[in-house]
Amino acid sequence: MNRPVVVAHLSDLHLGAHDPAAVESVAADVAAARPDLTVVTGDLTMRARPGEFRRARELLDALPGPVLAVLGNHDLPLGSWRRVLRPYDRWLSMIDADPEPIRRAEGVTALGLTSMPWWRWKNGRVGDREAGVVARTLGTVPNGDVRVLALHHPPLATGTARLFGAPRLLAAARHARVDLVLAGHTHVPDVRVIGRQVFVVAGTATSLRTRGTPCSWSLISVDRGDTVVRERHFGPGGWRVHRVVSVSAGASSGR
Template sequence: MLIAHLSDPHLCPPGQLYQSVLDTTPRFAEALAQAASFSPDLLILSGDLTEHGDAESYARALDLLAAFPAPILAIPGNHDDREAFRAGLSGLPNLVPLTPSGPLHAIADGPVRVIGFDVTVPGDHHGIVTPDHAAWLDATLSAAPDRPTLVMMHQPLYPTGIGFVDAFRCFGEDTLAETLVRHPQAIRLVAGHVHRFTLTTFAGRPALTAPAIATSLALRLDPGAKAASFTEPPAMLLHHWDGERLTTHLQPVGAFPGPHDFF
């Protein structure tokens, strides 16, 4: 099973540049085409599909996603609008269904089960795992205790060392850790939000953030560093399940010289 993972495209209304510097629509289109070339079984989008949460931007997303040749599991980020997201993607034929009210959770079954776990707080930039969230996840994980499971959120549960984004991470990590300890089949936690690839452990299992389709946050590890971004090459992750092991590959988006003979 192959899972293509894109994050943070931050689509804008026609004629607008993301943060006045970047047209994100062609970058997202190129990333989707490249992801499709790997023939994935599932596409997962870990939030910030749009920059402003407006209907025009969701209409652009729908145009770009409708032809994708695999099911799509998408959750919102802090830049999305919950109800506009729900309404805007409702016409997407290959969308993994979203919960009909409240947070926009979604579940895709397969050799690896994927749970889209919406921890966003409407109107705010950080995320939180509330006792209600944890109860939903506990019940959802309990329904398939033997299936390897990937849990996707928007904001990660851990500080990355980049202070200006860590202030807006997902809080409530103790609540989630208490839930996960009952579910060893939850083998991987993935997120977006940081606009950089990071990898650590959380509750004894690998936890990562995917790179962004939009600009990358500056790698500034000094506490109090000024927030900034760079127009680095976008990239995606490909999570490959071989029946025993889930291996994550990082693939830059673009056309590069090659293939060259290697051996």
């Protein structure tokens, strides 16, 4: 591919506790960037209610495709028998029937992982099975493709946001030569690079649950190992670039 691969990365929509103006305008802003792939890393809904999932489906359909969406902790029913007996039914019927979706476009292959078992409350968990999926799916991607792994919980997070099982997932991603690891959950944008891998956490794209950062999403451009992340923030004047982070794969660490 003779041009950069462009990925739009949104997360934590929290539809049901959202900013209507951000919801109304975000799809057009993403479409204007003409991404090769759009990734939404979980918490599409606030309480996993049917009406919230319908809104999420409408927004996903308005985003430029192909679109890859993964489940977050808020996308599971809360305090209901459904959480035990049918925790994923609404997601599987209204968002994606495949809990580990794969999307391909010219120059890019992306895998989505579910990092939220129904029996955990907030923190995510991945195990040997998920690590195996990464190895089998992204480890066999043809040379030249940008390899993208997407999940809700950031694998590098510590403390209360820790992803249990992260070391085995990171090892699998390293062996599979994953280029981009995309996540959300914290509502705070972040970019880090370890070795040849770039880790991008997107902020909350449309919710009122901001944590020191307004509604935002990240536009990522990858060109032969060089990655540029443009964080687009929402304000009274609409969507604008707030910060640009440029990183080169191969650096030992950075932000």
